[in-house]
Amino acid sequence: MTTSRPLPVPDDLSAPYWAAAARHELALARCARCARFDIPPGLTCSHCGTTDPAYRFERVSGRGVVRSWTIVRRASSVGFAGEVPYLLVDIELDEQPGLRMIGRLLDGPDTELAEGLAVQVAFEDIAAGTAIPAFTVAPRRPS
Ligand SMILES: [Zn+2]
Known part of the structure; x- marks a missing residue:
């Protein structure tokens, strides 16, 4: 597996986050x-x-709702040149009011989004032992 995308460089503070992501947690x-x-x-x-x-x-559910989003049409670094356009979503996670996290939405740039849309975490395996947390639209729950 090869990628031209920049890889995370874990430090003491972020190493547990990246180790969990590699396990898809x-x-x-x-x-x-x-x-x-x-x-x-x-x-x-x-x-x-x-x-x-x-x-x-601590491991969290990875469930949350969309609060905002943007479509990236111009790559911010050469490593993303082959990836545009893609969606970045601003997610409020279920675990705590105001707990926000930004990530890619893997459903594609044409996904119809709305404030409050339920999403769940997903992971992009971009290199051996390296996975990036992202999101996908959650299956509709029966109402
Ligand atoms: Zn505190």
Whole structure:
């Protein structure tokens, strides 16, 4: 498997996220002090401000709803030149109000989107041992 796309370079803070993604699991950093998920985890928790968030990564459902989106028509780097056009979606995950994450929507650029549309995480295997979290439209649940 080869890709011209840039590959993630995990550091100490992001390594658990990427290791989980390689297993096709979405795992997010949770602050040990306030117990809220923080995307992306930083030196301080963006919710409670502690300088010692002692993040622990927990697997989450990967379910959420579309809050916004855009179609990328011009590649931001040469690695994506062969991929345009594609959809980027801004997702609010079910686990926590306001927990937002941006990723590609793999259903294609012509997908009909609406605010509140249910999605679920999916993974793009772009290199050996490297998978990128993305999203797909969730199957309709009976109402
Ligand atoms: Zn916190």
